[in-house]
Amino acid sequence: MADRSSKNREGSHSLTTGSRAPQQDQSLPSQRHMQTNVRHDAPDSEPYHDALSSRPSAKRRRSSASEMLKDTIHSVEAKISSAFLLLYHELPDWRRDNPSILSGYRPESNSYVDSIRSVFEVHNESVNIWSHLLGSLAFLGLFVYAIHYGWEHVVDPRYETATKGDRLAFACFFLGAVSCMGMSATFHCLSNHSQRVQKWGNKLDYSGIVILIVGSYVPALYYGFYCAEDLMAWYGGAIVALGLACMAVSWLEYFRQPAFRTFRASIFVGLGVSGVVPVIHGVFLYGYTLMNHKMGLNWVLLQGILYITGATTYALRFPEKKWPGRFDIWGSSHQIFHWFVVAAATSHLVGMVKAFDWNHGVMSGGCHL
Ligand SMILES: [Zn+2]
Numbered sequence: 479m480a481d482r483s484s485k486n487r488e489g490s491h492s493l494t495t496g497s498r499a500p501q502q503d504q505s506l507p508s509q510r511h512m513q514t515n516v517r518h519d520a521p522d523s524e525p526y527h528d529a530l531s532s533r534p535s536a537k538r539r540r541s542s543a544s545e546m547l548k549d550t551i552h553s554v555e556a557k558i559s560s561a562f563l564l565l566y567h568e569l570p571d572w573r574r575d576n577p578s579i580l581s582g583y584r585p586e587s588n589s590y591v592d593s594i595r596s597v598f599e600v601h602n603e604s605v606n607i608w609s610h611l612l613g614s615l616a617f618l619g620l621f622v623y624a625i626h627y628g629w630e631h632v633v634d635p636r637y638e639t640a641t642k643g644d645r646l647a648f649a650c651f652f653l654g655a656v657s658c659m660g661m662s663a664t665f666h667c668l669s670n671h672s673q674r675v676q677k678w679g680n681k682l683d684y685s686g687i688v689i690l691i692v693g694s695y696v697p698a699l700y701y702g703f704y705c706a707e708d709l710m711a712w713y714g715g716a717i718v719a720l721g722l723a724c725m726a727v728s729w730l731e732y733f734r735q736p737a738f739r740t741f742r743a744s745i746f747v748g749l750g751v752s753g754v755v756p757v758i759h760g761v762f763l764y765g766y767t768l769m770n771h772k773m774g775l776n777w778v779l780l781q782g783i784l785y786i787t788g789a790t791t792y793a794l795r796f797p798e799k800k801w802p803g804r805f806d807i808w809g810s811s812h813q814i815f816h817w818f819v820v821a822a823a824t825s826h827l828v829g830m831v832k833a834f835d836w837n838h839g840v841m842s843g844g845c846h847l
Pocket residue numbers: 606662666683812816
């Protein structure tokens with residue numbers, strides 16, 4: 479039994495982290511996976527079964543159940559292997575980011591066509607691509623509807639006081655949501671192209687997050703300080719300046735080393751949290767209830783909670799850090815973060831629509847109750 483355990487540990491190790499130096503392996507990915515599976519089959523040899531036959535039957539049942547489970551896992555892995563996916567230890571250094579995601583990596587494509595084609599295959603970037611591709615298309619559809627149909631048929635007949643300022647405020651939000659999720663989906667799609675493309679794609683990804691945060695604050699400040707234009711301008715300018723600082727951190731090479739990963743995430747959370755200052759100021763000036771009406775504050779706060787929860791999950795790399803290899807294809811921290819971004823943007827949009835309704839419906843575009 480001790481023999482078998484040590485063999486299994488060896489087999490498991492070879493599946494997940496590998497026992498060979500990755501740079502020395504020149505064989506095809508599919509061949510490499512076949513070799514990996516062969517090592518797993520080793521414990522099923524005759525001497526191993528002979529040794530088992532002398533054990534109590536309960537242990538044998540447990541053992542056969544665990545063998546069945548392993549067979550199932552092997553067959554799933556074999557399916558993934560057939561798509562020529564790589565294991566973490568087979569990646570070059572520039573692609574090694576999360577050691578808790580053990581498998582499901584696309585090979586380096588060096589081809590935009592191949593990377594785009596992989597959007598329709600299952601690998602560890604599939605959810606990251608589709609979550610933000612669909613999110614981007616949904617917000618783009620809403621934007622086109624709002625501008626070309628909604629404004630003329632819904633807004634104009636109901637709210638005569640609506641202005642170009644309102645259009646601009648909503649356009650900022652939609653621009654932020656569409657470009658953030660669009661850039662993110664593009665980055666995740668092309669991240670296996672080459673080191674050069676992955677590098678600028680990653681910068682685009684971070685820039686998109688900044689554009690979304692700033693684009694979300696603009697309409698919130700516009701409606702929150704609808705009747706205090708000076709404050710609107712000051713806070714608006716400050717948020718844009720902070721956003722530019724975040725962009726600089728994203729694009730400067732010094733801050734892009736893995737050691738600064740948590741630092742970068744913290745700066746982004748800082749940009750998000752910076753919106754707390756004008757909100758507290760607004761509550762101090764108008765009281766919570768009125769500020770909630772003016773800005774859709776409940777929904778804006780929900781948006782903040784969703785962003786912070788998503789960013790924290792991302793920074794902690796939960797759950798894959800606790801259970802390495804279990805969330806390679808579905809359910810890793812980055813995927814969870816993506817869904818939180820979609821949910822946060824949706825919450826913000828609901829808040830902005832409510833703020834618009836209050837300022838132009840109840841208040842008729844005026845400033846006195
Ligand atoms: Zn992402």
